[in-house]
Amino acid sequence: MSRAPEVLRPGAPWEKTGNASWTQCGHCANWFPVGGELLARPQVKLHCPTCHTEFLAADAARLIKAG
Amino acid sequence: MHAITALQYALEKQGLRPIVYVTQPRLADGRISKMPVVTNLTASRALVARALGINDHRSAAAIYAGRTAAPVAPVVTTTAPVQEIVIKGDEVDLTALPALTQHVGDPGPYLTAAHATTYDPETGVDNTAIQRCWIKSKRRMTYYPYPASHNNRNMRKFWAKGDDCPVVFWIGHHPAVLMGTQAKLGYPQSHWSACGGVIGEPLRLVRSVTFGDKIMVPADAEIVIEGTVPRDVLEADGPFGEYTGYSGPQVAAPVCDVACITMRRDAIYHDYGSGLTDMLVPDNMAMEGKVYSIAKAVAPALSNVYVPAQGRRFHAYLQFNNPGPGEARDAMTAALAYRRLKLAVAVDDDIDIFDDNEVLFALATRVQWSRDSFTLDGLSGSMLDPSTPMGAKTHSKMAVDATLPLPPSPGAPRPVPPRSAVPSDALEAAAKLISGVNTQGWPTL
Ligand SMILES: [Zn+2]
Numbered sequence: 001m002s003r004a005p006e007v008l009r010p011g012a013p014w015e016k017t018g019n020a021s022w023t024q025c026g027h028c029a030n031w032f033p034v035g036g037e038l039l040a041r042p043q044v045k046l047h048c049p050t051c052h053t054e055f056l057a058a059d060a061a062r063l064i065k066a067g
Numbered sequence: 068m069h070a071i072t073a074l075q076y077a078l079e080k081q082g083l084r085p086i087v088y089v090t091q092p093r094l095a096d097g098r099i100s101k102m103p104v105v106t107n108l109t110a111s112r113a114l115v116a117r118a119l120g121i122n123d124h125r126s127a128a129a130i131y132a133g134r135t136a137a138p139v140a141p142v143v144t145t146t147a148p149v150q151e152i153v154i155k156g157d158e159v160d161l162t163a164l165p166a167l168t169q170h171v172g173d174p175g176p177y178l179t180a181a182h183a184t185t186y187d188p189e190t191g192v193d194n195t196a197i198q199r200c201w202i203k204s205k206r207r208m209t210y211y212p213y214p215a216s217h218n219n220r221n222m223r224k225f226w227a228k229g230d231d232c233p234v235v236f237w238i239g240h241h242p243a244v245l246m247g248t249q250a251k252l253g254y255p256q257s258h259w260s261a262c263g264g265v266i267g268e269p270l271r272l273v274r275s276v277t278f279g280d281k282i283m284v285p286a287d288a289e290i291v292i293e294g295t296v297p298r299d300v301l302e303a304d305g306p307f308g309e310y311t312g313y314s315g316p317q318v319a320a321p322v323c324d325v326a327c328i329t330m331r332r333d334a335i336y337h338d339y340g341s342g343l344t345d346m347l348v349p350d351n352m353a354m355e356g357k358v359y360s361i362a363k364a365v366a367p368a369l370s371n372v373y374v375p376a377q378g379r380r381f382h383a384y385l386q387f388n389n390p391g392p393g394e395a396r397d398a399m400t401a402a403l404a405y406r407r408l409k410l411a412v413a414v415d416d417d418i419d420i421f422d423d424n425e426v427l428f429a430l431a432t433r434v435q436w437s438r439d440s441f442t443l444d445g446l447s448g449s450m451l452d453p454s455t456p457m458g459a460k461t462h463s464k465m466a467v468d469a470t471l472p473l474p475p476s477p478g479a480p481r482p483v484p485p486r487s488a489v490p491s492d493a494l495e496a497a498a499k500l501i502s503g504v505n506t507q508g509w510p511t512l
Contacts, residue, residue: 008475008482014438015392016472018482031480064475066482 005063017066024061027053039065072169075107075340084110084344092165092336095176100165106338109242110345115352118242119265124352125421128372131265131356132363135250139263139270147273147286149237154328155276160205161325164290165336170308174317176202177307179346180337181236181292182248183210184258184282185221188228192255193283194218195248197339200236200323201304209304209320210236210296215447217254222296222321232296233278234323239289239337244270246349251357259283277326289334294325310350311379312342313453347376358383358402366390366398373420380407381452384420387413390470399466400443407449409464415471417486429469433483439468 010017020033028051038044038057045054057063071089078085087107092100109115116124119131154160166176178200186193194217200210212218218234225232247262247270262270272283277293284291304320339346351374359372368390374383385398395413402411412426414433419425434440448455448462455462471481489497 006475006479014441016439016468016470018472020482020484022480022482033480033484062479064479064482 005057005065007065008067010067019066021063021065023057023063025051025053026055026059026061027051029061036066039063069168069170071104071106071167071338072340072343075110075343075345078107079110079343084114086110086114092167094162094165095168096162100163100336102163102165102334102336104165104167104336104338105239106167106340107343107345108337109245109349110340110343112348112352115242115246115348119246120243120267125371125373127352128355128359129363131246131352132360134264134267135252135261135356136360137264138257138260139266139268141259141263141272141283142269143280143283144271144273144286147271147284148331149284149286149288149291150273150276150329151332152330152334153276154330155326159325159328161202161208161292161328162205164202166202167338169341170314172306172314173308174201174305177341178202178208178236178238178292179339179341180238180245181210182238183212183218184235184237184284185218185232186282187221187255188224188230190255191281193257193259194221194255195258197249198236199304199307199341201307201320203302203322206294206325207322208325209302209322210234211304211307211318211320220254225296226298229298231298232321233282234294234296235275235278235282235284236292236323237284237288237290238292239335240285240287241266242349244285244287246353249350249353251353276329289337290328290330292323292325293327293329294323296321296323308341309451310342310346311449311451311453313451315451344376347379351376351380354380354383354405354407358385358405358408361405362398362402365401366394368394369398370416371420372402374408375421375423377423378410380449382410382412383408384426385411385413386416386418386420387470388416389473390415392473395468395470396441396466399468403443403446403464403466406447407452409448409452409462411464411466413466413468413470418469426469430467433469433471434467441466 024031025048030050089104092104112124183198184195200208202208222232243266247265248258250261271286273286274280275282275284301319305317306314309315354374355372363369368387370388371386399411414429418429442465444463445461
């Protein structure tokens, strides 16, 4: 893992916040959304839908977690 | 009586917006008029844009805003087609004009494309606005300048001095000029110059026969009606089918006693289908320009504005290119201050604001109502809005932010699920495939 997961925090109640977590594949650099349930199981490998590389969340180029 | 307007409704129902030209219209008293009627001239946004020299109606808001901000002064001519025929005094006969009775409940024939031009007696500055006129007799018609309108203000100033108010009504011109004179201006501010900006050349004016250079008229109009509005005389006017799609109530309106009618030798009478796209499109496109300039001043990320005819004049869709924090709300707040608007919807530039399906998609999937909408009460609005509460003088308005949240950092995606899509080359291939299929004979499902 090149850097620690970034965690999104909600702003003011009237400001838009998203609800999706995204990860970036270290192989092809493409982003894809991942669910919180999957991220809660750090031993399950993520699967890049673009280049089909499998990697642990801890090894993602970037991981931005919602909430 | 209602045949021509009915034709517009029937065409609209089928999604057709051709110009309607009637060569032998029947007058209210049954006579056949020698003067043809043109209507539905501005029912199509594409056609109105083309008349303005704009290739795509979807880019009209910014262009219109830019042109009205760069006025071009008019020129005065003495060769005026609109004065080829001059009819004065007892020869005047308004009932010979092929004015239509449009809707059930309208009391008689109305001029619907009459541009009333008055001037501010203090500054001499002209004002022009479309005002309905009910032809009551050969030389008298009521006309209805809304209480808040600039023409009403001018009239009240003349009346306050103890004078009758001079007025001319001109009918029929190039659609670009019709659009140009609908520019939403301050008071007092010349509509002739604003019109010149919109059409990109000086508007040709001529002195009116009755008022000389006090009131100029467009030299290339089809018909001009000149008269005075006698002080403090009010008569019943209406009910009248309005832009809201409802019949406005009967009101106390000033009258115009007509002194003179001038026209082209081959004059065409122009009618606007009130409440139809024919009348909504040009006014809404002018509104788009105004709303664009108001909102752009506070929100540089604003990229486009659409005032859809299906929202009458009450709804506006605002499109943004990566709005910064607060920017969509700033823009919508500014837009809602504009008179008739009572709903502003903000969307990103992946949403086609000219497609209600897309706007509804954004509303359905990008909005949590308590978080993303706000209402503002007590703003000025249209008293013709049929939902106005009893006794209210102001309105309740709403803004909905249907944009997506911003990416958390540069290069990162927005923190929302990605929108489903098929590859653009596959989509193009599919469209090509369909275009070659003969669907005639397919069952109606
Ligand atoms: Zn990959």
